[in-house]
Amino acid sequence: MPTPPTLFANTASAPHDGHYIGLMSGTSLDGVDGVLARFSPAGPQDRPVQVQAYASCAMPTALRAELLALNSRHGHDELHRAALAANALSGLYAQVVQQLLTDSAMHPAQIHAIGAHGQTVRHQPGLHDGCGYTLQLLNPALLAERSGITVVADVRSRDVAAGGQGAPLVPAFHQQVFAPRHGVGLVLNIGGIANVSVLHPAGSPHTVTGWDCGPGNALIDAWCQRHTGQPYDADGAWAASGCVLPALLEQLLREPFLQQPPPKSTGRDLFHTAWLGQQLHGFTTAAPQDVQATLTAFTAQACADSVRHCADPARTLLVCGGGALNARLMAELQQRLPQLQVLSTASQGLPPLQVEAAAFAWLARQCMLGLPGNLPAVTGAAGPRVLGAIYPA
Numbered sequence: 296m297p298t299p300p301t302l303f304a305n306t307a308s309a310p311h312d313g314h315y316i317g318l319m320s321g322t323s324l325d326g327v328d329g330v331l332a333r334f335s336p337a338g339p340q341d342r343p344v345q346v347q348a349y350a351s352c353a354m355p356t357a358l359r360a361e362l363l364a365l366n367s368r369h370g371h372d373e374l375h376r377a378a379l380a381a382n383a384l385s386g387l388y389a390q391v392v393q394q395l396l397t398d399s400a401m402h403p404a405q406i407h408a409i410g411a412h413g414q415t416v417r418h419q420p421g422l423h424d425g426c427g428y429t430l431q432l433l434n435p436a437l438l439a440e441r442s443g444i445t446v447v448a449d450v451r452s453r454d455v456a457a458g459g460q461g462a463p464l465v466p467a468f469h470q471q472v473f474a475p476r477h478g479v480g481l482v483l484n485i486g487g488i489a490n491v492s493v494l495h496p497a498g499s500p501h502t503v504t505g506w507d508c509g510p511g512n513a514l515i516d517a518w519c520q521r522h523t524g525q526p527y528d529a530d531g532a533w534a535a536s537g538c539v540l541p542a543l544l545e546q547l548l549r550e551p552f553l554q555q556p557p558p559k560s561t562g563r564d565l566f567h568t569a570w571l572g573q574q575l576h577g578f579t580t581a582a583p584q585d586v587q588a589t590l591t592a593f594t595a596q597a598c599a600d601s602v603r604h605c606a607d608p609a610r611t612l613l614v615c616g617g618g619a620l621n622a623r624l625m626a627e628l629q630q631r632l633p634q635l636q637v638l639s640t641a642s643q644g645l646p647p648l649q650v651e652a653a654a655f656a657w658l659a660r661q662c663m664l665g666l667p668g669n670l671p672a673v674t675g676a677a678g679p680r681v682l683g684a685i686y687p688a
C-alpha cells in the first residue's frame with residue numbers, strides 16, 4: 296500500500312483551501328454543533344482556521360430516546376430503526392448547515408465539503424483480535440442531497456480497520472490550533488466522554504499524543520435528568536449544593552478502564568446508566584445531590600489523573616466541550632491540578648462548543664486533500680490513514 300503523505304504536510308497552496316463545515320453530535324446526545332470555517336494556512340492570521348459561523352440544534356426528545364435505546368440495545372428491529380434514526384439525524388444536520396449558510400451569507404457551491412460525525416451507537420474497536428468496529432449513525436447521501444454539498448462521513452472506521460481505536464481523532468486538530476510556543480500544551484475535551492491531547496511546539500520532534508480519559512458529562516447528565524428532569528446540571532450548581540461521598544468516589548475510581556495505559560478509547564458502551572446503577576448498589580440512601588457532587592468529582596479526578604502523567608512542563612490546561620461551561624467541574628479540576636492554570640479554550644478565541652465541530656471541518660479537508668486524519672501514536676493504528684468516505688454533492 297502506498298504511504299500517505301505526512302499529516303502536517305505544507306498545504307499552503309492546496310486547491311481545497313477555503314470553506315468547510317464541521318458537524319458534531321457527541322456522546323452527550325445534547326444536539327448538533329456546527330461551524331463554518333475558513334482554512335487559510337497562507338493567510339495573514341496565525342491560526343490556520345477561522346470559524347466564521349456557529350450554529351446548533353437541540354436533539355429532539357424522541358430522537359434522543361431512540362438513539363439511547365439503540366445504543367443500549369433496547370427493542371427489536373434495530374436495523375430498520377437505526378436507518379430511520381439516521382435519516383432523522385441527517386435532517387437535523389441539514390438544518391444546521393442551512394443556518395450556517397444563512398448566517399454567513401454563503402451558497403452551497405462555496406463550501407468544499409461537510410465533515411459530519413454522525414451519532415455513535417456502538418464503539419467496539421478491539422473486538423475479536425483487534426478486528427472490531429465503530430458505528431456512527433447518519434445518512435450522508437441524504438445530507439448531500441438536502442444540502443447540495445459534498446459530505447465526508449464515517450471518519451472513524453478506517454482507523455479501526457488499521458487496528459486503531461478510531462478515537463480520539465481530535466488531537467491532530469488540537470495540535471494545529473493550540474500548539475504551545477514552548478513546553479507542553481494540554482487540551483482536555485469534556486463532552487459525554489472526556490479526552491486529552493498532549494501537544495508540542497510546531498516543528499518539535501516530539502509526538503502528539505492523546506487518549507480518552509473516561510466519563511465526561513455522560514453520567515452527570517444522566518443523574519441530573521433522572522432526579523431533576525433537567526438535561527444537564529447548569530453551571531454545576533446542583534453538584535455544588537451537595538457533598539462528595541468519599542467511599543463512592545473511591546469505588547468509581549476502581550473502574551479498570553481508568554488504569555489502562557493508552558492508546559485507549561471508550562464510550563457509552565462502558566459508561567452507561569446500568570454501569571452507574573451497579574456502582575450505586577451500596578449507596579441507595581445517599582442524597583441525590585451528594586451523588587451528583589461525587590459524579591462531578593469523579594469526572595474531574597479521572598481527567599486530572601490522565602493529565603498528571605504528562606503535565607510536567609505544561610503551564611495551562613485548555614478545556615473545551617460542554618464541560619468547560621460547568622463551573623463546579625472546572626473548579627474541581629483546578630483544585631486537583633494546582634500546578635496548572637485551568638482555562639476554557641474561549642481564552643484562546645475558540646469557544647468550547649465550537650472546537651469539536653471545527654475539528655470535523657478540518658478532518659473533511661484532510662480527506663478531500665488525500666491527507667491522513669489520524670495520529671497512530673494516539674489511536675494505535677498501524678499507520679497514518681486518509682479518513683472518511685466521500686459523498687459528492
Ligand SMILES: Nc1ncnc2c1ncn2[C@@H]1O[C@H](COP(=O)(O)OP(=O)(O)OP(=O)(O)O)[C@@H](O)[C@H]1O
Nearest residue numbers: 321322323486487512527529530616617618620621
Ligand atoms: N451551561 C452548562 N453548564 C453545565 N454543563 C453544560 C453547560 N452547557 C453544556 N454543558 C454540558 O455539556 C454537554 C454537551 O457538551 P458537548 O456538546 O461538548 O458534548 P458531546 O456532544 O458529547 O461532544 P463530544 O462527544 O464531541 O465531545 C451537555 O450535555 C452538558 O452536560
Ligand SMILES: [Mg+2]
Nearest residue numbers: 321323325326
Ligand atoms: Mg454535543
